[in-house]
Amino acid sequence: MFGNFGWDETPLGSDGLLAFNRLGEKLWSASGYEVADCYALNVENAANVYFYYYDSFRFIHLSNYAEVASYNVKGKDTIDQFVLVGNTILAVVDTHSVMQYEVRNRTLKPKGSVDFINGKGKRIKGTIYMRGENVYLITKDMVYWKGVQGFL
Known part of the structure; x- marks a missing residue:
């Protein structure tokens, strides 16, 4: 993606994050965000997409490919x-823990860990x-599933 040795043609992933239609035609790209790595992505539905990316570590909400909000993550x-659960975000952090974040004034603030x-x-x-509005927890013996409505 960075092209340390240059490119003959601009690579497909040079914008860091893209959306395509069923025919493989590009609908949108994150060209204005300088996405080096998309750390987290949640497609709520065809219209609402949220992503969190490196290197600005911003949390972005898109609706119909237009930015609705950009959040600073504390x-x-x-x-x-x-x-997303109303004004709260449940997030897997550092690959193994779940943290609850409060959404306020375009900021995500850690509120506490979740067990x-x-x-x-x-x-x-x-x-x-x-994924979407669902949380899945998989153990060696069981699969747990919970929709986020009424979660907290």
Whole structure:
């Protein structure tokens, strides 16, 4: 992507993040953001997309390919994946922990860590995936799923 030795042609991924239609035609690119690496992406639906990127570490909300909001992210953690719950974001940080962020005044501020508890009151550990409005926690014996509506 950086072309340390130059390019004969501009590479497909030079904008860092792109959207295509079903025919493979480019609909949008993140050319104005200088995305070196997209750390986290959540496509809520065809119109709403959120992404968090290096090297500015901004959290961006797009609606119909136009920027709706840009958020500053406080704290030292790196967001790997996330879901939105009203004015709160649940995010996997540093690949293994879940952090709750409060959204206020175009800033995401860490509010505290999140633990997952089963029906017996026991803490659940496993691999976490966040997609759309869903959180999945996978252990060696079980797959847990929860939609974010009514989560917090």
